[in-house]
Amino acid sequence: MRAITVTEAGGPEQMQWSEVETPTPAAGEVLVKTIAAGVNRADLLQRKGHYPPPPGISEIMGLEATGTVVELGAGVTGLSVGDEVVCLLAGGGYAEYFVVPQGQCIAVPQGVDVVSAAALVEVAATVMSNMDHVNLKPGETFLVHGGAGGIGTFAIQYAKALGCQVIATAGNERKLDHCRQMGADLAIDYHEDWVTAITEATASDGFPHKGVDVILDVMGAKYLEMNVDVLALDGRQVTIGLQGGRKGTLDMGKLLNKRATVTATSLRFRPLEQKAEICQRVAEVVWPMIADGRIKLAPETRIPMSEARRAHEQLDGGDNVGKIILVAP
Known part of the structure; x- marks a missing residue:
């Protein structure tokens, strides 16, 4: 062959x-x-x-x-x-x-x-198994980075199908439009201050509370601190990719105060x-x-x-x- x-x-x-x-x-x-x-x-x-x-x-x-x-x-x-x-x-x-x-x-x-x-099947198995892992529930706010890729496209729709509010990041207007078409309630250019944008947006009407409940992260080290910044109380992050590096800084005090969880999996x-x-x-x-x-x-x-x-x-x-x-x- x-x-x-x-x-x-x-x-x-x-x-x-x-x-x-x-x-x-x-x-x-x-x-x-x-x-x-x-x-x-x-x-x-x-x-x-x-x-x-x-x-x-x-x-x-x-x-x-x-x-x-x-x-x-x-x-x-x-x-x-x-x-x-x-x-x-x-x-x-x-x-x-x-x-x-x-x-x-x-x-x-x-x-x-x-x-x-x-x-x-790879995207479906990856997203579904990780959302099961962090127990994504209807009514929660979900953030996915790289929303215009295969994982992101599926994750936006899967979270919406579960009854969640969805935020996605992407790198240009074409990709942001794609995220919105897939159902994202908020699409943010990751070249901008997405931490402030998410913090302000989730503090407004239309979101259940300030911050996001679940993050599906493909970046790893580069976004670790910023992801923790936008987690809500009892928030959960699951990392499935290391496009932004392997080793980052984690403020355990901030994690403790938010009762938050950071985890990682491989399929x-x-x-x-x-x-x-x-x-x-x-x-x-x-x-x-x-x-x-x-x-x-x-x-x-x-x-x-x-x-x-x-x-x-x-x-x-x-x-x-x-x-x-x-x-x-």
Whole structure:
């Protein structure tokens, strides 16, 4: 089969469309012929050498994909050859075939094209599992940074579907408009003083109280202190990305006075049982939200898988809105 390989850690120019060995499904796994794969910022980090896959997982990038089941490993039940599936992966999606544990395969959501579905499961599983983790509740105020990306686009809509007030940050007017179209009650340019803007806005009518109850953070160190500044009493921050660095300063006194929580999670390194539970919950909770229109698909850009280098250049450039999808041959 052919797959995107990386000759050495570095820029997109290190990516090659190469001949590699087709994987064989182990017990409890299935072999899937790829239809499409979603592109995520974690893939960029892996290409640069900063986010290696878990031990025993393919070095090929790709954390989500759709395809057709072509072979069953020993002990697999509930799936058949010929089934079209959406798969949450720990790696391997940028290829003509991939293997995946059966518990991380779910049906394509009703009314969604199988190519578009390739860009759904990673964001859905990430957002839903983290909102479960911090117990986001109806009526609360929710803040997401990077609201125009794949995670942000989904998170805005998911929080609105739960009955929350939503604030999003983004980098230019085009992206801010996108956040508003997705349902954000307030969209703020992160180049401006967003801490003051959020503090003043949430102190006005239309928000339940001053500050935000839950923050979904992709920035890490760069926004740590400012995030704590805008948390409400009993507020919770969950960090899922480190685009702004790994090490920051945390004022424990401020955190104590607010009875606030700062936590961080990773989906890729969870045990298989947890991933299977999350995938099943996505199918049960999120797919109906997509079917009835509460959550709309993000804008997408489709690029041939053999041109994955171009996809990484586009995502790295910072102007992308929504999701990029690699379409297999």
